[in-house]
Amino acid sequence: MRCLLFALGLLAACEPSKSRELDHERIHVIDNARLRTDLVGEGKFEEQATFVLVDAANDAGESAYVTLAGELDDASGAKVGDLRAQSLWIPAGEQRTFALVDRAHEPRPTAAAAKVFVRGATTPGSPPAATVDDQRQLVDDGKIVVQGTLRNPAARGGNIMVIASFHDGDGRPMTRPFAMVHVEANGAQPVQFVGPPGSKQGALYVGDSVY
Numbered sequence: 001m002r003c004l005l006f007a008l009g010l011l012a013a014c015e016p017s018k019s020r021e022l023d024h025e026r027i028h029v030i031d032n033a034r035l036r037t038d039l040v041g042e043g044k045f046e047e048q049a050t051f052v053l054v055d056a057a058n059d060a061g062e063s064a065y066v067t068l069a070g071e072l073d074d075a076s077g078a079k080v081g082d083l084r085a086q087s088l089w090i091p092a093g094e095q096r097t098f099a100l101v102d103r104a105h106e107p108r109p110t111a112a113a114a115k116v117f118v119r120g121a122t123t124p125g126s127p128p129a130a131t132v133d134d135q136r137q138l139v140d141d142g143k144i145v146v147q148g149t150l151r152n153p154a155a156r157g158g159n160i161m162v163i164a165s166f167h168d169g170d171g172r173p174m175t176r177p178f179a180m181v182h183v184e185a186n187g188a189q190p191v192q193f194v195g196p197p198g199s200k201q202g203a204l205y206v207g208d209s210v211y
Helices: none
Strands: 025-029 034-040 048-059 063-072 079-090 095-101 113-123 131-140 141-150 158-167 172-177 180-184 187-194 201-209
Touching: 025 063, 025 113, 025 141, 048 063, 048 079, 048 113, 048 172, 063 095, 079 113, 095 113, 095 158, 113 141, 131 201, 141 158, 141 180, 141 201, 180 187, 187 201
Parallel strands: 079 095
Antiparallel strands: 025 048, 034 048, 048 095, 063 079, 063 113, 131 141, 141 187, 158 172, 158 180, 158 201
16 A cells, blocks of 8 residues: 555644543444555655554544554564554544554564554544545445545635545455545535455545645
8 A cells, every 4th residue: 555644633723622532431443453564655755664554433422533553563562663643533433444654664574463542532623624425335346446525615725635444344454545635615526446356345534634
């Protein structure tokens, strides 16, 4: 997978007086992590690194920016690297796939497992404006194609990150590509991502937005 999302949620844009930290026990890190070493980043920033794809579910009853972090361990349980923290917006009752990359952006050939934990769960004064609606999944030659409509209800145009996550038949994450899409004020754009061979489920959601 050549593209991974490293950016954090735009917590700074939220009103501090209305932000609250939710009970971390209500955010569940799902036991389906996939450890990979592959190319991450783009252009001159592209490099080999070890990363973990893992899902987290928000059972807190309120939507929140959820931050996960963790470490990479070898077969004996000894730590061989730290995972860079990442935040994603998770609506109440939903789950998202995180891509936690080795903090030093290095391959960790001895890594055998990852310990992932919830570092934060913040509910802001208002949710992200952009959404991906009208989602549908199509089966195409043994893989999933997921389509949707990216909507920008803001009064100005913006570059919006759309993330796709693909899972296999056992519910484990396989890939998590993304793209930056420009959408005009009060506009909409169709989006589509093609999953890897063997993918059985796909989903689309919004990452960071720049207006």
